[in-house]
Amino acid sequence: MTQPNRILALFAHPALHKSRINSQLIRAIANLDSVTVNDLYERYPDFDIDIEREQQLLVNHEIVVFQHPFYWYSSPAILKEWQDLVLEHGFAYGHNGTALQGKKFLSAVSTGGTKQAYCREGYNYYTLRELLTPFEQTARLCGMEYLPPFVVYGTHETTNAEQIEHHADHYRTVITALRDNQINWDILPKLHRINQDLERAIVTPEVAPHA
Secondary structure, eight states, X not given: OOOOOOEEEEEOOTTGGGOSSHHHHHHHHHTOTTEEEEEHHHHOTTOOOOHHHHHHHHHTOSEXXXXXXXXXXXXXXXXXXXXXXXXXXXXTBSTTOOTTTTOEEEEEEEOSSOGGGSSTTSTTOSOHHHHTHHHHHHHHHTTOEEOOOXXXXXXXXXXXXXXXXXXXXXXXXXXXXXXXXXXXXXXXXXXXXXXXXXHHHBOOGGGOOOO
């Protein structure tokens, strides 16, 4: 039996007490074995990020998740600060910057707008995958594999507790499958988001291909 992938969830939400979606998502994975939740706003309320600690966390995990609401087509401020400070030249990229090579990267985001809003005919014009390009390129520069994102659309309209629990269950399912290598890696490049078609993206342990 292969060892589980260790997953680091970098969680960034500046007003968690107001969150309906992300608070449920993070609770859904917080108690999973081999999953480390790193709440950046809770740990660094003054933005004084411990670079050495954060780099060691990255080294110690095989899969890195950026979980956050999709603020102004990007991330909350602390996650940008984290990237600026932690992903140093010589560590994450550049000459001898090989610490993250071969690891996997997942964006887990929520949007106020619906799926229909993220297309050429929608009011955001670009697809969400296009708007996530800076994160994908960051992963590429660091030698990481960028996975199709986990996306919860239309959070402004998602008020039903059962709907929210449904998204949380799917998130836990995805993170568990990534941890246990129960992912159909051949299918992933064909998906716009990893939770687009869980029946195709996730396989049973007996037939799970190696990453």
